[in-house]
Amino acid sequence: MMSSVFKYILIAIVGVVVLLFFISFAFRHADTEEAISAIVIAQTIDDTFEAFTISPNLATEINLNREVELNVECNKISLKNQRQVDMPRVIFSPRTLKGNKIITFTQSWDFPFKITNFYYLTNLRTKTYLVYDSQTQEFVEAINETIPSKMRVEMLHFSSLGTQVSSQNTQNYDLIKLAFFSTDTSSPRNQKIKRIKLEPKEQGKVIFLDEQNKQEEYISKEMLIGAIFSEDYESYKCSKDKAMEKLGIISDLYIGKTDLLSKKKTMCTKFDDLIRLLKDLKNPSPSTSTLSNLISANRDLAGDRNCVSIF
Amino acid sequence: MIETILVMIVVLILLVIGIFYYASFRSHEISKTGSTLSSQQQEIMLASITSMPEFACEDKNCIDATKLLATKTIIEQNPEHYGSLFNFRTIKVEILYPEPTEKDKECDIVAHNQQNYPSNCDHFLIYSKSLPNAKTTQTISTPISLYFPSKNEYKIAKISITKES
Numbered sequence: 108m109m110s111s112v113f114k115y116i117l118i119a120i121v122g123v124v125v126l127l128f129f130i131s132f133a134f135r136h137a138d139t140e141e142a143i144s145a146i147v148i149a150q151t152i153d154d155t156f157e158a159f160t161i162s163p164n165l166a167t168e169i170n171l172n173r174e175v176e177l178n179v180e181c182n183k184i185s186l187k188n189q190r191q192v193d194m195p196r197v198i199f200s201p202r203t204l205k206g207n208k209i210i211t212f213t214q215s216w217d218f219p220f221k222i223t224n225f226y227y228l229t230n231l232r233t234k235t236y237l238v239y240d241s242q243t244q245e246f247v248e249a250i251n252e253t254i255p256s257k258m259r260v261e262m263l264h265f266s267s268l269g270t271q272v273s274s275q276n277t278q279n280y281d282l283i284k285l286a287f288f289s290t291d292t293s294s295p296r297n298q299k300i301k302r303i304k305l306e307p308k309e310q311g312k313v314i315f316l317d318e319q320n321k322q323e324e325y326i327s328k329e330m331l332i333g334a335i336f337s338e339d340y341e342s343y344k345c346s347k348d349k350a351m352e353k354l355g356i357i358s359d360l361y362i363g364k365t366d367l368l369s370k371k372k373t374m375c376t377k378f379d380d381l382i383r384l385l386k387d388l389k390n391p392s393p394s395t396s397t398l399s400n401l402i403s404a405n406r407d408l409a410g411d412r413n414c415v416s417i418f
Numbered sequence: 419m420i421e422t423i424l425v426m427i428v429v430l431i432l433l434v435i436g437i438f439y440y441a442s443f444r445s446h447e448i449s450k451t452g453s454t455l456s457s458q459q460q461e462i463m464l465a466s467i468t469s470m471p472e473f474a475c476e477d478k479n480c481i482d483a484t485k486l487l488a489t490k491t492i493i494e495q496n497p498e499h500y501g502s503l504f505n506f507r508t509i510k511v512e513i514l515y516p517e518p519t520e521k522d523k524e525c526d527i528v529a530h531n532q533q534n535y536p537s538n539c540d541h542f543l544i545y546s547k548s549l550p551n552a553k554t555t556q557t558i559s560t561p562i563s564l565y566f567p568s569k570n571e572y573k574i575a576k577i578s579i580t581k582e583s
Contacts, residue, residue: 114422121426125433132437143448150455157459160466195502221471356496357471363488370531371568415567418476 145189163215166255181345199333200228220418232281240289246307315340375414480563506549515574552582
């Protein structure tokens with residue numbers, strides 16, 4: 108009798124242990140598969156961006172084949188709760204992109220020579236409005252023409268703002284970005300709406316209206332577009348700093364190239380001017396006059412038979 | 419009683435064997451996925467590297483030899499930036515035609531400053547970072563047109579990327 112009871116108890120204990128083992132195995136297996144899938148997705152995105160570097164201007168949708176929550180943190184991307192993958196690129200994006208596809212747009216940043224590619228990300232649950240008034244309409248139209256329609260950016264006259272961005276319309280989105288080029292920036296407020304104020308010119312300041320009016324500069328049209336797609340001050344500043352770091356590196360590269368060529372082209376006396384201008388380019392906010400002087404100095408080099416152009 | 423224990427032991431052994439085979443099958447699959455991703459990455463990098471501002475000529479259809487020399491210095495000055503971009507790789511450009519007069523000599527700044535440059539050297543070693551205890555190396559290459567701005571002449575060359583893992 109004892110033996111039979113003991114047998115049942117033993118079988119029950121072993122059964123529970125085996126069952127627990129399988130349950131834990133299933134959970135661990137699911138976690139591993141999720142981690143592998145996250146790395147594959149992040150790597151696919153990074154490879155797609157790498158392939159984009161060949162193109163000076165391209166917009167496309169990256170299909171992820173399943174619902175994901177992609178977190179973009181300056182130079183790192185990760186899927187929800189998974190390991191981050193380093194991305195040594197300049198990415199302007201909302202911090203979180205949910206959905207089964209992400210929409211990307213890349214532009215070559217030439218200042219005046221190619222520095223790097225800027226990547227702008229968005230998704231179907233993000234909407235961006237460029238708010239203009241009669242004085243800024245022309246500039247905003249030019250910016251809007253640069254951005255492909257896939258990026259879900261729309262021009263909006265200030266007078267239509269209230270009706271277009273009503274609480275009903277915001278329900279379908281995770282993030283609504285209002286980029287004000289108009290003088291007046293009064294608008295409906297809610298947690299989904301992020302507002303910035305930009306100047307209607309290619310070099311100026313962007314003010315993050317929902318973050319104690321924090322300001323940061325932009326030095327080109329490509330960077331202005333970056334401010335439009337960034338979620339907040341921190342993410343814009345981080346991407347801008349990376350872009351400026353790259354500008355410094357590439358300027359040093361051209362200084363090095365000029366220096367090497369000056370040793371071969373000893374009859375040319377114009378290299379020093381160009382080196383001085385290239386050093387000016389490394390300032391925190393290089394002016395448009397530095398750019399035009401640089402282009403002109405390079406043209407001078409190309410026109411002189413004792414010299415050779417640098418870019 | 420003994421029969422029950424024996425049955426349980428046999429069942430457990432079968433389960434362990436099953437799990438072992440499943441784990442080795444998955445591990446093989448995962449390493450296959452890893453190597454597929456790695457070769458994809460290599461191919462994409464090879465295709466895109468020639469359009470990077472650090473290498474490309476201004477008209478973008480060739481590689482600028484003077485930039486290669488300047489880039490090497492820039493990479494040494496910014497190891498973190500380029501380390502995250504190239505990881506454990508070796509990037510090399512070899513001059514193929516016309517054949518240089520000197521073989522196995524690196525085109526560095528010393529060679530550049532000599533009168534007979536570029537025929538006095540046969541390769542540019544742009545980046546090299548080794549992985550300690552690397553198990554595999556994978557090399558891919560592509561022909562390129564190499565431009566020497568100081569002479570305004572082009573040579574046929576080959577750019578190769580070797581990845582250690």
